[in-house]
Amino acid sequence: MRFSPLLFATAARAAILWDGRFNEMSSSSDLNTWSWSNQVGPYQYYIHGSGTVNKYINLSPDYKNPADGGSKQGAKFTLDSTAFWNGQTMRRTELIPQTKAAIASGKVWYHFSIKRSGTNAPSIYREHQICFFESHFTELKSGWISGASGNSDTRLQWFVGGKSQWSVEWAPDVWHNVAYEIDFSANKVSFHHSTGADPLKLTAGPVSASTSSNGADWHLGVLELPVSGRSDSNEDFYFSGTYIESGSLTTSVAGPGGVVANPGSSTLVTSTTKVASSTTKVVSSTSKVTTPTAEPEPQPEPEPVGTLQKWSQCGGQGWTGSGYCVEGTKCVASGDFYSQCL
Structure with a gap:
């Protein structure tokens, strides 16, 4: 078999810092193994409603982008009548990376794909903050943005520092593939996007931003702001191909075919030794961390x-x-x- 030197060189430069593609999970109930005293697995699971985990997050091969060969399954995040966290008036279902990797320094790319269905569609009358940092320096939004004119919005938008930089009509059953390019050193962010199986392309940016993060405050999921007079209804959001990489950008929606980095080690493991095919489980180094660490003060x-x-x-x-x-x-x-x- 002949290998393209160009493809090999690209693979050698890319490294997965954190892998959140749900490949090591048999079901969403595996999220329950994480706690502040037992910080294991790829995700922290604590921002959700009062019900059982399957009320808010479910996993299935049907929930992933079919073009995402690096994922064996995707996730459906649900906002229902119980999805109020910690006594708030905002409905929330969110996961946070569990990792010690340097995901908030230098230049990195935060990957995910997102879609909605025609069933349990997100409200166009409420603001949804999607895949955001706690300082909200970069994020997706959908629905009517609080303070905007009118009372509804059918778009999916990319925001930087509270300002819309890109938008598209959010049609049902269309996978939107996203990579936030974040240069923490230069305080700039860019937006790479495609739909379906198309490769990612630079769509907006770079834009100056206050790239503030401690490496434990990126939220995969959705926060919905309440609107007076609008009743709650079930809303579903689908996510696929979630990972963070450094070195270079993987533009293929099929996922990285290059190098998986082991945080805390200088050793690079080639995908040929860990991934036999697109359906084989990808070994996530973060899922092996079992040493409890103190909650940040x-x-x-x-x-x-x-x-x-x-x-x-x-x-x-x-x-x-x-x-x-x-x-x-x-x-x-x-x-x-x-x-x-x-």
């Missing part, structure tokens, strides 16, 4: 100066903003990393 927040509008972030570890919540709202914490004017 919150940092002091700055002295407030100015006014923050409703729904604005108002505190949390790593937040560098300032201000008092506008009259009629108060700053409500949703954990160590994020507080919001509600």
